[in-house]
Amino acid sequence: MSHFIVIGAGQAGQSIVTTLRGQGFDGAITLIGDEPVPPYQRPPLSKAYLLGEMELDRLFLRPESYYADENITLRTDTKVTGIDPVAKTVSIGDEILSYDKLALTTGSAPRLLPSAIGGDLGGVYTMRTLADADAIGPEFREGASVLIVGGGYIGLEAAAVAAKKGLKVTLVEMADRILQRVASVETSDYFRALHKEHGVDLREGVGLVRLTGEGRVQAAELTDGTMLDVDFVIVGVGITPGTELAERAGLMLENGIKTDLHGATSNPDIFAAGDCASFPHEGAQIRLESVGNAIDQGAVVAKNMLEQGVTYVPKPWFWSDQYDVKLQIAGLSTGHDRILIREDEGTRSHWYYKDGQLIAIDAMNDPRGYMVAKRLIEGGKTADPAKVADPATDLKELMRG
Numbered sequence: 001m002s003h004f005i006v007i008g009a010g011q012a013g014q015s016i017v018t019t020l021r022g023q024g025f026d027g028a029i030t031l032i033g034d035e036p037v038p039p040y041q042r043p044p045l046s047k048a049y050l051l052g053e054m055e056l057d058r059l060f061l062r063p064e065s066y067y068a069d070e071n072i073t074l075r076t077d078t079k080v081t082g083i084d085p086v087a088k089t090v091s092i093g094d095e096i097l098s099y100d101k102l103a104l105t106t107g108s109a110p111r112l113l114p115s116a117i118g119g120d121l122g123g124v125y126t127m128r129t130l131a132d133a134d135a136i137g138p139e140f141r142e143g144a145s146v147l148i149v150g151g152g153y154i155g156l157e158a159a160a161v162a163a164k165k166g167l168k169v170t171l172v173e174m175a176d177r178i179l180q181r182v183a184s185v186e187t188s189d190y191f192r193a194l195h196k197e198h199g200v201d202l203r204e205g206v207g208l209v210r211l212t213g214e215g216r217v218q219a220a221e222l223t224d225g226t227m228l229d230v231d232f233v234i235v236g237v238g239i240t241p242g243t244e245l246a247e248r249a250g251l252m253l254e255n256g257i258k259t260d261l262h263g264a265t266s267n268p269d270i271f272a273a274g275d276c277a278s279f280p281h282e283g284a285q286i287r288l289e290s291v292g293n294a295i296d297q298g299a300v301v302a303k304n305m306l307e308q309g310v311t312y313v314p315k316p317w318f319w320s321d322q323y324d325v326k327l328q329i330a331g332l333s334t335g336h337d338r339i340l341i342r343e344d345e346g347t348r349s350h351w352y353y354k355d356g357q358l359i360a361i362d363a364m365n366d367p368r369g370y371m372v373a374k375r376l377i378e379g380g381k382t383a384d385p386a387k388v389a390d391p392a393t394d395l396k397e398l399m400r401g
């Protein structure tokens with residue numbers, strides 16, 4: 001009987017094992033993860049779960065009984081320490097397991113602040129795992145002062161939760177603007193205004209010099225010369241893909257574990273998906289750090305482990321919740337040459353065009369605009385910019401072209 005092993009029990013790993021069984025694979029499946037819990041969704045960690053509005057049970061991707069019912073061996077709290085691609089084995093310390101096909105879904109790790117600038121002081125947190133969220137939760141006490149380092153989605157979501165809970169929030173972003181790496185100037189402007197409205201002291205073009213304190217952080221020195229008293233710090237300065245095992249196994253790396261459009265690595269029996277994996281897109285090896293990518297790429301990998309020859313066609317989508325605003329993104333706005341803004345009764349959306357083609361949307365509390373644009377983008381269609389900008393246009397009309 002063949003044995004498929006999946007290393008990394010997160011969103012992509014779950015998608016692979018579910019798809020394998022869904023496709024009728026009846027061989028052995030082992031899903032191995034180093035966290036002490038079964039696969040769960042991370043997005044609520046900086047949103048509803050951190051706010052205390054979501055129960056732990058609802059984080060898990062499947063009920064615990066699922067794995068036994070589907071005859072999947074789930075090993076939690078278990079770190080894979082090596083891969084031998086010639087012998088086709090993985091090692092967990094001294095234990096050796098043989099595989100026929102292997103998938104790497106090792107995710108990513110948050111970048112840390114160097115200890116030389118106080119990164120290892122108590123009260124300094126990153127936000128990646130359930131354990132991180134559980135450790136930070138008790139710090140969210142009304143009136144406490146939090147410094148958030150990094151104005152990406154995770155930092156901004158944490159700022160929104162903190163402000164909502166009555167904390168004194170300072171957020172510093174070293175780049176000229178928040179969300180610089182991932183969003184347009186217009187979208188950054190929208191979220192800056194939103195946070196300022198909620199009392200967040202948001203400083204762009206300002207970095208951290210150092211954190212100080214005895215054992216535990218007490219103060220922060222910023223590059224604009226400010227000294228802040230802080231009770232705790234959240235660091236959200238990006239992630240690095242989990243490539244360590246792949247690198248040691250001699251697999252090719254390029255912006256993560258390099259895969260082809262079938263999710264295969266440079267070794268044909270080893271696949272990769274999710275945050276750790278890059279794939280070819282418009283002449284580059286790109287990675288998408290999102291749930292949608294982890295699920296879809298995982299499904300493609302599972303099918304190709306079964307030798308179905310399926311090609312991965314990414315359909316990027318993402319969301320973020322901040323205060324009472326739900327941001328929904330479809331497509332990739334990189335390289336846009338035109339933006340149209342549509343505003344109507346509390347909804348707002350930014351429609352991105354490149355060479356006359358609609359390529360992406362950022363929709364703020366505009367689920368209908370999002371759905372219409374997503375369908376157009378995924379269908380390779382466009383929408384007349386004049387009609388998009390006119391709030392009187394019925395969105396359904398855009399679908400008719």
Ligand SMILES: Cc1cc2nc3c(=O)[nH]c(=O)nc-3n(C[C@H](O)[C@H](O)[C@H](O)COP(=O)(O)OP(=O)(O)OC[C@H]3O[C@@H](n4cnc5c(N)ncnc54)[C@H](O)[C@@H]3O)c2cc1C
Pocket residue numbers: 007008009010011012013032033034035041042043044045046078079080081105106107108127128129154242245273274275276288289290291292294317318319320321
């Ligand atoms: C706080 C937060 C909020 C987010 N919000 C959103 C959002 O709103 N929308 C969105 O689309 N995306 C969001 N994301 C991103 C999304 O959660 C990730 O893109 C997604 O989880 C990637 O799935 P993955 O399976 O690749 O990695 P992961 O879910 O991280 O799973 C990888 C797993 O592999 C384990 N692992 C690594 N190495 C080993 C080893 N050697 N042995 C065993 N196990 C190992 C890791 O510990 C981890 O459990 C958010 C992420 C975070 C952290």
